[in-house]
Amino acid sequence: MTSADRSRRSFRSLRSFRSFRSFRRRAAGLGALLAALLLALLPLPPAPAAAAAPDASGGSAVTRRGAKGPYDDFSGLEVTVHQTKNLRGQGVRVSWKGAKPTQGVKTDFLQIMQCWGDDPAGPRRDQCQFGTGSVLGTGTNLLRRIIAAGQDPEETRYTEMIPSPEYPGQMTDPFVPFTPVSGPPTTKPTDWTYYSAADSNEEYLAVTQPDGTGEVGFNLQSVREAPHLGCGDPVGTGPGARGRNCWLVVVPRGSHDPDGSLANGQLHSSPFSATNWNRRLVFPLDFLPVGDACPDKTERRMTGSELVTEAVTSWQAALCAGGATRFTFSQRGEELARQSLLHPTASSPGLAFTVEPVPGGEAAGFVHAPVAVSGLVVGFFWEADRIGLVQRLRLTPRLLAKVLTASYPYDVRLLSDTAPVPAHLAGNPESILRDPDFLALNPQFEEYRQTVSSYPGGILLSADRSDTTRIVWNYLRADRDARSFLEGKPDPWGMKVNPNYRGLGILENGSDEFPKADPTLTEAVIVRGEKGVDYTQLDRSPYANDLHDAARLVRRGSNGAKDRAEVVDGAPKLVSGPVLSGSRRAYGLTEAATAVRYSLQIAALANADGAFVLPTTASLTEAVGQFRDSAVPGVLAADPARARKGAYPLTAVGYAAASTALPAADRADFARVMRYAAGPGQKQGTAPGELPLGYAPLPAPLRLRALAAADRLERGAPPAARPPATGTTSGGTDSGGATGTTGGGDPGTTATGTTGGTAGAAGGGSPGGGTGAAAGTTGAAGPGGAPGTGGPQLAAGTGSTPSQALGTIRWVLLGVLVAGGAAGLAGPAVLGRAGRRPTPSDSPRTGIRNLKSG
Structure with a gap:
């Protein structure tokens, strides 16, 4: 090959390489333009992929195995109480397997009761709430506290007949009195001083299905519902206070009474008779402390929708631990709550939780922060012969x-x-x-x-x-x-x-x-x-x-x-x-x-597609994504008619609403509530401060709206537009200089004009509370934390609603990407034109040299 041929081949290779580089640049520019168009035209991002709700046990499920008795063998029985910690007045799932199927309601079932007792080994018989069955006229001791004298070989205490407490001059079988946590014991089997058939929670005939399994939802009672048990009564004071622990006792019943008999084909003996009681399975119950966990602090009053009651009562302790304020909450109808904001008095709550917005919204001086996604449901508890516990409707x-x-x-x-x-x-x-x-x-x-x-x-x-x-x-x-x-x-x-x-x-x-x-x-x-x-x-x-x-x-x-x-x-x-x-x-x-x-x-409800849907995290989140703005921009309106594609039709969003005309200290504290609700308060769980199971975590766009609303609230109304303020709560100082804490602490509330604070580095750190108005300031989130409040400051700076802010951001990004894409397309075009007009002095070697240097 001659030198001229080599030169021509090199020149053709150079042109081919330049064409390839030009193609790549044009492709990159076109991609940027397409990305920009997609960003602008597609809807705002939905919530993160919905995960299944965490197990209610919180990792605290406890399983116990039965034991063999003198006549009935319970060694194959396994009973699980699915939550034993962070308890309050609630239902708790109790399931079992390996049991003999119930025969009618006469033999082979479980008897379950709640008890108190400070002995680590478990409660005594007289510390258990049980025995109201006597008012049902059953004619046996099966549902009573009475022990048949002389009929239980293992009984050592209640063995002799006693004078009847109800019929003087007569003798009767002994009974196990109930001894409350405070007060004298009962004096007769029908003494309903402490509880009765109207309020006892005992399960006296928990049925086992033909496959040997069974399940009940046991209704636990705290000290509020059953003061005689004292479960959850605070032990100690301050943040270290714990609730008094209690017990769940399960007594398996077979097909024999303690003496081995089965009169008339059914059981007659009490679960408190020693042979039956000695087969019991005992489960510890760790109750949360009941009462005001935040005394001697400045009070900030909140009121409103029952939709948020479970969430707010969980958040209260965490909010108290993070500052000098305690937040009290009174549940009331949303319309009354809105009226308390529109027509405040010196004692009115300063923060109201609502579903529909306060009329006028931000134009009238009120901000709305979304805090909870939930829904109305038809809850049921049906027992039916041959069906057992009904699970589906x-x-x-x-x-x-x-x-x-x-x-x-x-x-x-x-x-x-x-x-x-x-x-x-x-x-x-x-x-x-x-x-x-x-x-x-x-x-x-x-x-x-x-x-x-x-x-x-x-x-x-x-x-x-x-x-x-x-x-x-x-x-x-x-x-x-x-x-x-x-x-x-x-x-x-x-x-x-x-x-x-x-x-x-x-x-x-x-x-x-x-x-x-x-x-x-x-x-x-x-x-x-x-x-x-x-x-x-x-x-x-x-x-x-x-x-x-x-x-x-x-x-x-x-x-x-x-x-x-x-x-x-x-x-x-x-x-x-x-x-x-x-x-x-x-x-x-x-x-x-x-x-x-x-x-x-x-119950599963039919949505607008005719599909039957349960209120899961996914179905609640899907419904919120289909909501439209209400009459107040930025506040979504529940719309069952739009619930399609797996959306749950009775979904609702709860909002925290407050006036920008409140005193500065009040605004800072209530902004802290909004930030906590949008940050650490969205972590699902059963511990205090977490989002109770049944709620769906706020989708990311709603979190941003909540943080932006908190910023606007803390900043207050512009001086020229600020109406006369009415004091709403007692005491308090401006906490605008407080900072966020680590490890799930409350969000900071840094002063206006500063950058957003950084969330704690420990897992679940809460967002910094930056409310700075300067463009470009942001708050970084710690692992597991929500974004800092600096993110939505474009909305805060202009007074626009969060939805408008997000829309503005999208179009600004569109402009940036269009400009970048145009530059990406223009560069190759200019270079291409230059490449097509080489100077006379250009040569293949010069071109290669220029390529290397460029």
């Missing part, structure tokens, strides 16, 4: 409309030959379990079509007026079938709405309450032929005080109906019927975190 908006309007006759009265179906409900199924509409979705209940033995009673509803109630009615109004039913049109099987609920304006305007509109009177008869006592729908299907009360009552398995009459103190009165284990059935509207707290089963 499906409900449509139309079925929910039927129970909310008392359109089943059994919701209005206890039917009998003297109290037939009311004329205005004639032709309707007597109960939900006889409704073909319900049975088509829940065929496991088909066998109960001809009976009402498993009827759950009227649905429990809160008596409060609430924004969340309005969401429920909007769910029904948005559904074609439910709306048609509420308008008075029959369903496909001929059922019609209770006419007393028409004309209430619900279809036109919605409602923030659940009316009890049926006026039907029913006579509860004591003796046939004699005048009884009249009751109404309010007695047959009574209100719960609030969502929490509804969940607590459902956990007991009864709606509290008073539809029976007895002579009490010489006069006929309405009373509730007995709640028998194995036939407890109740359901009610409550809030997701409260349902989880009380270990309720939750």
Whole structure:
């Protein structure tokens, strides 16, 4: 090859290489432009991929194995209490396997009770809450504290007959008294000084299924519900205080009484009889301290929505530990909470939690920080023969409309030959379990079509007026079938709405309450032929005080109906019927975190796609992503009609709202609440300060909105626009110079004009509270922490809403990327033009030299 040929080949290689470099630069520029367009045109990023909710045990589940007895072998039995730490008044799951199946309700079951006792080995028999079964007239000691004298070979204490405490001059079997944590012991088996059948939490017949497994949700009671047990009563003072521990005791029962007999094919002995008690399984219960964990500090009062009650009560202790302020919270309807902000007095709470915004929003001087994502749920506890504990229910908006309007006759009265179906409900199924509409979705209940033995009673509803109630009615109004039913049109099987609920304006305007509109009177008869006592729908299907009360009552398995009459103190009165284990059935509207707290089963609801959805982290987050702004920009409006693609239809967002006209110290403290809620307060768990299970963590965009709102609140209203301030809380100093702490401490509240603080380096560090107005300042987050508050300062500096700020940021980034992409495209074009016009002195060698140097 000649020198000229080599030169031409080199020149062609050089041009090919230059073309390749030009192509790469053009591709890079085009990619940048496409990225910019995608960034601007795609919606804001959704929440992080939803993870499954953490196990409620918090790693504290405890399993115990049974032991062999003289007649029954429990050595294959394994019982697990799924949460034994960070407990309060709540439900706790108890499951077991390896047991002999229950025979009816006569043999082979578990008896479970809550006890107190300071001995590390466990409680004594007299320290356990049990024995109210005697009021049910069973005729045996199975549900009592009575020990049959001389019939238990292992009994050493209660062996002799004693003088009857109720019938002087007679002798009777001994009994195990109940000794409270404070006070004298009981004096007779029917002494209900400390507890009774109306409030005891004992499980006296926990049924084992044919496969040897079983499960109950045991209703734990703290010192608030059961002061005689003292569980959670503070031991010590200050941050180091702990709650008094208690015990859960499980007594397995087989098919023999202590003497080896089985009279009439069923058990008769008390679980306290020594042979039975000696087979017990004991579980420690570590209760959180109950009471004010933050005394002697400046009080900041908060009020508002029950939707956030579980979260706020968890956050209070952590907020107290991080500063000189204690934050008290009083639950009340959202409208009342908003009015307290709009028309403050010297004693008004300064922070209100709401679902719908304060009218006027930021233009009226109020900021709104999203703090909690939850939802309304139908929680239930149904026991049914041959089904056991019912785990699954499906409900449509139309079925929910039927129970909310008392359109089943059994919701209005206890039917009998003297109290037939009311004329205005004639032709309707007597109960939900006889409704073909319900049975088509829940065929496991088909066998109960001809009976009402498993009827759950009227649905429990809160008596409060609430924004969340309005969401429920909007769910029904948005559904074609439910709306048609509420308008008075029959369903496909001929059922019609209770006419007393028409004309209430619900279809036109919605409602923030659940009316009890049926006026039907029913006579509860004591003796046939004699005048009884009249009751109404309010007695047959009574209100719960609030969502929490509804969940607590459902956990007991009864709606509290008073539809029976007895002579009490010489006069006929309405009373509730007995709640028998194995036939407890109740359901009610409550809030997701409260349902989880009380270990309720939750019904799957049909969303706008017709899919049946449970309130999981994923379904709640998906629903929030479909919300639109309310009348106040930046505050999202719950919209069941838009709940599609796996979204849970009764999702709601709780907001913390406060006025920028508050005193500076108040604003700084309430901004700290918002920052904590958006940061460490979004870590799910059962420990104080964490987000209770049942809530979904705030999606990232909502966290940014909350932090921006906290910044605006702390900065206050512009001087020219600031209205006269009304003092809202007592005492307090400006904490604007405080800084964040490490290891999950409260967020700092650094002064205006500084950069955002840095979160603690320890896991879960909270965000710094920077409120600086200078552009470009940011706050860095520690591992596991939320972003620092410097992020949304573009919004804070301009006074725009967080949604506007995020939109502005997107278009600014678009401009930057477009400019960069244009430069990327222009560079190769310029170089290409230069390459196509080489000077006469250029040569392949010169080109190679220039390439190397360039």
